[in-house]
Amino acid sequence: MAASQRNLTIADIARLAGVGVGTASRALNNAPGVAAATRKRVLAVADQHAYVISPDASGLAAGRTGRIGLVVPHIDRWFFGTMVGAIVSVLRAAGLDVLLYDVGDLDDRREFFEHLPARKKVDAVVVVAFPVEEAERQRLTLLGVHIVAAGGQHAVYPHACIDDYLAGRQAVDHLISLGHRAIAMIEAVDPEQPVRPSGRTAAYHRALADAGIAPDPHLVVTTNWGGVNGAEAMARLLSQSRRPTAVYAHSDEVAAGAMRTIRRTGLRIPEDISIVGIDDHPMAELLDLTTVHQPVDEQGRAAAGLVLDLLRNDTPPVDQAITLPTHLVVRRSTTSVPPIP
């Protein structure tokens, strides 16, 4: 049932249609220079036999692969999955296939950059939502193809992303504008990725400074990404002498975990403690979590668009650096600072 008679080749189709392979090729590829009648005949024979061109052979001869490599960590997380979905959608519509490479953990990542499994397999690659290190960047040049970044700050590549600093400011400034001064931050890092200066962290410090609020190191905790870790981090925060009246979490997942801890401690949200996240994860709506919305789909589509531009013209597109806006979404997890008892 699997293997049947040998697959037909373009030569067979040509013969069956009574034309030369060249003409058959042109007809099948919708290339110019074929009489309408001839083309019609060829096409008829082709789909009569359910024949399709072999993309590999075609690509080999034409010098392209018709594939784009997607390098992404943590495909199982909302942010990355959404990004990938958007990119795939645009690329697919353009007739391009997507080769997926997961660099979720350190080993995968090292493996990828060391062996570059995508070599000679793609016409371009998109690094999705993670910062590429200098050494890695050098390896990537070996691919000899265009590279664009989706959802991450990468001065070195054409990219589409948000401004993490601004997003952070929108979150923290919101808390400040509500009168909060004892504002804590749960800083989230990815244990599987190299540490980098985060715009979301910088936003916190500068926002406080701009508001004339003295920084309090005790109000800043760092934890690994994820809800459970957020919960643990919040517990650390609450175990200290000075209790914050508001919490700024680097992401909604982390915020979700923090919310659980807050409630289990017997405190109310937002009456006792306000909390704000970043991302506008679908879960945020269910949790009534105030957050900063970032357009993930748009970032993905924009990045895919860059790929198409790069492939079309060999000249770089005009907008190589696309920064999409974020905005605050106020729900029920934040309120004015409670009166001091």
Place this chain on the structure above:
Amino acid sequence: MAASQRNLTIADIARLAGVGVGTASRALNNAPGVAAATRKRVLAVADQHAYVISPDASGLAAGRTGRIGLVVPHIDRWFFGTMVGAIVSVLRAAGLDVLLYDVGDLDDRREFFEHLPARKKVDAVVVVAFPVEEAERQRLTLLGVHIVAAGGQHAVYPHACIDDYLAGRQAVDHLISLGHRAIAMIEAVDPEQPVRPSGRTAAYHRALADAGIAPDPHLVVTTNWGGVNGAEAMARLLSQSRRPTAVYAHSDEVAAGAMRTIRRTGLRIPEDISIVGIDDHPMAELLDLTTVHQPVDEQGRAAAGLVLDLLRNDTPPVDQAITLPTHLVVRRSTTSVPPIP
């Protein structure tokens, strides 16, 4: 910077190493029949020039692609993303590449099965977590490659999945064992997919019947997948005369939405209403939601394993139908039926 001198071919490497193309090929492919010294020399030249075999040319000549097609809806959702991640991980380790096809919405899906973009591009395909219809199954035959299903009931293909009926029973039986009799069900369907009889639904009806509980149509509501829809469905449930003491939701996301509605209504979980979901989504832990755990990673890995088996031996593997066990995870969203006031 992108295009440099022509890429080296295996002929170049052969010449540089002072051997014939045949020998170079064998050496590069780790094929037998090459003197250790010779092989070493070829390999040296190769990586000295950062040369790698062209997979496309190689595949063309050898008659394989080295790629596996993944057909998956909703890559942005936890369940699907996790499944894909697990599959990719196993396949990658086996040196296989993954071509990703998203069939999230009806259009994509029709498009996929109509044009079969994966034709002549893959050695096998994995349909991830969605039921293939008969007509689609017929189209898939045209691919002429092995097909396996990951996470879905498919008698027709080798597959790895859970037993939805049993999972449902574990959830509903749990509620029944706690003394609940007014048990509601929020049935979730995917508006983008054809409706099918669901094991999770069957479980509900039979569990009640087995417990001698009279079915009450008012206690069953159907909604589209997703948290917000779950919230809306719960609202419908609460707007009726007979209020359930427990709710069985088809998935954790739906349950999460329902929980919000319950709380907003002023009712407490689990004191006033117990609720149980299915999946053990990471969010469930943060919500203290009792649920039925299903091993998504394992399903993905098992499915990928089937692919490898199928590719290796052409004889079907022994276990073509792998069913992984699920288990109840009791948290704080369920408790004994409240005393009737």
Place this chain on the structure above:
DNA sequence: CTGTTAGCGCCTTCAT
């Protein structure tokens, strides 16, 4: 417009 003919880069007998 159409047929013919080189490759594209590699694998695989077949001799040696």
Place this chain on the structure above:
DNA sequence: ATGAAGGCGCTAACAG
């Protein structure tokens, strides 16, 4: 163990 040659399926450049 190794070299030579044909072919994988298709495109592109060239004559008509």
